[in-house]
Amino acid sequence: MQGSSRQPKIAVAGSINMDLVLRCSQFPKPGTTIVAQSYDEISGGKGANQAVSAAKAGAQVSMLGRVGDDAFGGRLAGGLNKHGVDCSHVLATPNCESGLAMIMLDPTGQNSIIFVEGANGQFTPEDAGQMRDVIQSSDAVLLQLEIPLETVLEVIQIATSANVRVILDPAPVPEGLPEELLKVDLICPNEHEAEQITGIAVDSHEQALAAAESLYKKGAKHVAITLGSRGTFLFDHNGGRLIPAFETKVVDTTAAGDAFAGALAVYWTQHDDLDEAVRFGNAAGAIAASRMGAQPSMGTRSEIEGLWKSIK
Ligand code: ADP
Secondary structure, three states, X not given: OOOOOOOOEXXXXXXXXXXXXEEOXXXXXXXXXXXXXXXXXEEEOHHHHHHHHHHHOOOEEEEEEEEEOOHHHHHHHHHHHHOOEEEEEEEEEOOOOOEEEEEEEOOOOOEXXXXXXXHHHHOOHHHHHHOHHHHHOOOEEEEOOOOOHHHHHHHHHHHHHOOOEEEEOOOOOOOOOOHHHHOOOEEOOEXXXXXXXXXXXXXXXXXXXXXXXXXXXXXXXXXXEEOHHHEEEEEEXXXXXXXXXXXXXXXXXXXXXXXXXXXXXXXXXXXXXHHHHHHHHHHHHHHHHOOOOOHHHOOOHHHHHHHHHHOO
């Protein structure tokens, strides 16, 4: 695999949600009704977003997860298919709704969100066990924490026992995060998640180093703390270093972290050079931040390469 540029196989085990976005002049007070100015259905879920990012960055991607048996379930899988993501391991869950986020946005950009876990919460370790073959025949597995933690742990165990690389975006950070979850090949929290896990606020280079070192000591072989417009702080056996962001005109930073993780996974499995993979992920994150939305905002391989090669 090292140095190869063949199309890598990546499995993404995680959440698949429909975001219902309502723009309104103000939030409704209890017992009142207001009229929204607009309504959009946007495919999301950190798992699905990472899958789209990796597929657009050039990998052969299998999505592992659950949707409901409602109308959203078929639409969510159809949307992933359109981006080239294989959904033969996305299970339809009888008598269950798909994961859903009701997002109200006011004119100042403030939001108010109600989240329904739905079928994501029904993705069990037994389901993951049934997907052993696709996990173990992948070059890397991408995980986040919007599905049950015992399922994430099972996927890590299945992948690790076959020497498949595991990349974890530990978001959202749950209360009492089990430390076994951190024993992965690469953990890529953003600065807030890094603080939640380590208790170290990431405001300076020294603090980023301390937080990353703490995650490394807890068992992550490589640590990449994403710092938004500042870039990514990478730490491993070679020590800590900042890999700066690409300058971009920011439109909407939704899913920049998902774009980063998906693209990084593709480059890292193809070339086995993590510093360069982080730079590639930074380019994908910058492109996602420069466009509206989540999955549609992700760059294609040639767009990411264009930006990445512009500063070399
Ligand atoms: P998350 O979406 O998980 O909070 P970040 O906001 O840290 O993650 O973004 C992930 C990566 O995307 C960053 O490390 C950076 O490389 C890139 N990125 C995000 N925001 C910007 C920005 N405003 N300008 C340039 N790059 C950005």
